[in-house]
């Protein structure tokens with residue numbers, strides 16, 4: 001009788017204790033991730049960066065050279081989730097832009113931020129303008145200092161060259177991701193030396209933990225002065241395997257010495273998170 005009573009009372013208790021123990025083990029053994037997940041996606045020779053905050057805000061910055069970005073989004077977003085809060089186009093070159101055409105067709109995009117460059121109207125920019133208009137997407141022209149709030153104190157801040165350099169790479173919209181008052185990541189688009197010089201002269205605080213290296217690591221981006229101001233601890237280079245441009249350039253890689261560098265042609269998609277101890281880490 002006493003045994004039966006004990007058996008009735010104990011099993012739920014034992015299950016509860018086991019689950020509690022497992023929960024404590026999981027909590028202690030896995031570093032707690034907070035804030036956001038940022039992916040520099042492996043889209044070949046091009047650029048596409050996806051950001052998802054802890055609160056569920058989703059941002060895509062550039063879309064790569066083709067529809068490969070859709071496969072990458074399917075991996076990171078739930079199948080039923082067909083919406084994005086924000087799409088940023090850094091500049092209208094096909095290696096950043098073409099994948100976004102399919103994104104605008106297949107996802108409900110609430111807002112687009114870009115920097116229309118006068119006298120650069122071509123078939124790509126015409127198609128872009130038409131898609132934004134036909135899908136009734138709210139469009140904002142990027143301006144230096146503008147912020148896009150992501151909730152919980154985090155936000156994106158933009159830099160747009162003024163006056164325009166008129167070379168599309170150097171008219172890239174540059175985005176910084178901030179968590180509270182701290183800059184986590186600077187996304188440089190295809191910015192090269194001329195735009196870097198303008199950004200440095202603007203006096204903007206660009207000190208950031210991480211850097212999405214400008215222009216796929218080309219010889220004419222990531223100057224010593226620029227890297228000294230950003231002072232990144234880690235960097236990601238979005239670059240295609242065996243690309244014909246010779247990206248990333250060996251001299252640029254030399255200038256990045258001392259910074260932990262992840263290349264999409266070598267490791268695939270680079271996923272970064274901010275851990276509870278406040279540092280940006282690769283997942």
Ligand SMILES: [Zn+2]
Nearest residue numbers: 046095190215
């Ligand atoms: Zn590019």
